[in-house]
Amino acid sequence: MTDEHDSEWTKEDTQRLKREMRDEAIRLRNEFAAEWKRAMAEQAEQRRAGATRGPGGPRGGGPRVRRGGRAALSREAIVESAAKIMEKDGLDAVTMRKVAWDLDTGPASLYVHVRNMAELHGLLLDRQLGELDLEGGEGGWQERVIAVVEGFVALLFAHPDLARSALTARPQGPHTLALVERLLGLLAEGGVPTGQRAWGVDILLLWATATAAEHADHEAEAAPDSATSQALIAAMTGPGYPHIREVGLDLIAGTVEERSSWALRVLVNGIAATARD
Structure with missing residues (x-):
């Protein structure tokens, strides 16, 4: 009581x-x-x-210090x-x-x-982008674009907390600018028009960020017998979904790497082939 x-x-x-x-x-x-x-x-x-002291800093050299040392x-x-x-x-x-x-x-x-935590998160991500190899990859310009973007995704995979925050806090700083510059240069090498290059880079970075954030939220791949897969398999064998039945197990086939690589090729080829109105 x-x-x-x-x-x-x-x-x-x-x-x-x-x-x-x-x-x-x-x-x-x-x-x-x-x-x-x-x-x-x-x-x-x-x-x-x-x-008063000029660009060289305080007399006697060394960095300036705040009060109290x-x-x-x-x-x-x-x-x-x-x-x-x-x-x-x-x-x-x-x-x-x-x-x-x-x-x-x-x-x-x-x-x-x-200014705020969002800006700090963006600066933290830019710091990590300093680890990204922008000159790697072999083959034509498409293959090298894919290699750079895959490297960005792998870096975000290694820092899942930053991958999630990157959805709302875009990276900013010299390493981010170097990444954008490299992608624009590769697209220019492929003869992609200026407007398509500008919007194309944005699409590539958004795709990379969203892919990594999704991976961060689902660190383990869904098991084949997950609820989603079971629903698709049931639709493949039941009435009412002829197109799902026609495609069949291809809907859930392939590894994460294989599907990501294909998606990147779709994006790169689409950026090159789709004119801006």
């Missing part, structure tokens, strides 16, 4: 809870504002120092810290607060360099 005293909630309790929530919100707001002002002041100080914040330092946390605990463990703690600063300081 519930204690009558425990079940009572008075008007005074409600007012007290509201006051506590308001006080906590004010405290958090003031803390964030103080962190932001400190970060902006440090950035202004660094800009003044750079303008801490290394100056930069986008690169934030990404490296986030990558370290991701490699240890996964992408979900990467938060602005954890990165700030690792860099011995406050979360508000990070927003001077990185």
